[in-house]
Amino acid sequence: MPMLKCPGTRVQFPPPPLKMEIAKLAFLETYTLNDNGGVMGAILVTDAETKPLEFRVTAPIKPTSFQKTLYGDVLLEHILVELISVPLLNAVNEQIDLIIVKDPLFLGANQKQGIRVVRLLADEKQKSISNTALEALNTPMNGAAKGFIETSKKFAEELKGIKTSLEKISESRNLSEPFERLKAACEQVQLQRTND
Numbered sequence: 442m443p444m445l446k447c448p449g450t451r452v453q454f455p456p457p458p459l460k461m462e463i464a465k466l467a468f469l470e471t472y473t474l475n476d477n478g479g480v481m482g483a484i485l486v487t488d489a490e491t492k493p494l495e496f497r498v499t500a501p502i503k504p505t506s507f508q509k510t511l512y513g514d515v516l517l518e519h520i521l522v523e524l525i526s527v528p529l530l531n532a533v534n535e536q537i538d539l540i541i542v543k544d545p546l547f548l549g550a551n552q553k554q555g556i557r558v559v560r561l562l563a564d565e566k567q568k569s570i571s572n573t574a575l576e577a578l579n580t581p582m583n584g585a586a587k588g589f590i591e592t593s594k595k596f597a598e599e600l601k602g603i604k605t606s607l608e609k610i611s612e613s614r615n616l617s618e619p620f621e622r623l624k625a626a627c628e629q630v631q632l633q634r635t636n637d
Contacts, residue, residue, distance in 0.1 A: 521550075588611075
């Protein structure tokens with residue numbers, strides 16, 4: 442079919458979504474310790490079938506009252522991005538294609554390193570207030586008919602390609618389940634530390 446051109450006008454079509462082949466995922470999470478013991482960060486690197494390849498955990502991070510005063514409202518974001526995500530991502534040996542998180546503050550890691558960070562959520566009402574983009578996943582999640590992924594608005598054009606890849610993975614795997622493994626692993630690490 443011939444295309445008609447009008448002088449002086451340019452028709453721009455949106456580019457096709459970028460296809461992203463995901464061979465290795467990283468699930469990044471925090472674990473709050475009892476009795477004001479601080480917070481630990483953990484990362485679980487898996488293959489596309491969510492089989493574990495590498496696990497790393499931080500030492501407990503317990504900010505002082507002086508740090509709480511100096512950082513104020515940005516303390517938790519500083520801990521999650523600068524003291525947990527960046528060091529853990531630098532420590533892993535595996536080449537990661539995508540990082541999946543549940544806490545919206547981890548999205549700040551998108552500005553600190555080159556691997557895309559997306560947040561997994563079951564309800565679009567959980568969307569961050571911050572400057573983010575949201576895409577629906579056509580896959581059940583935590584009892585909901587579908588889930589959602591969110592990332593920094595700067596990387597919104599990548600979400601469609603990521604969505605397609607994650608939907609393919611979620612046909613046979615529950616993308617929320619590795620977070621349960623991370624929590625159980627952190628509990629075991631902490632129990633071992635207290636017993637030593």
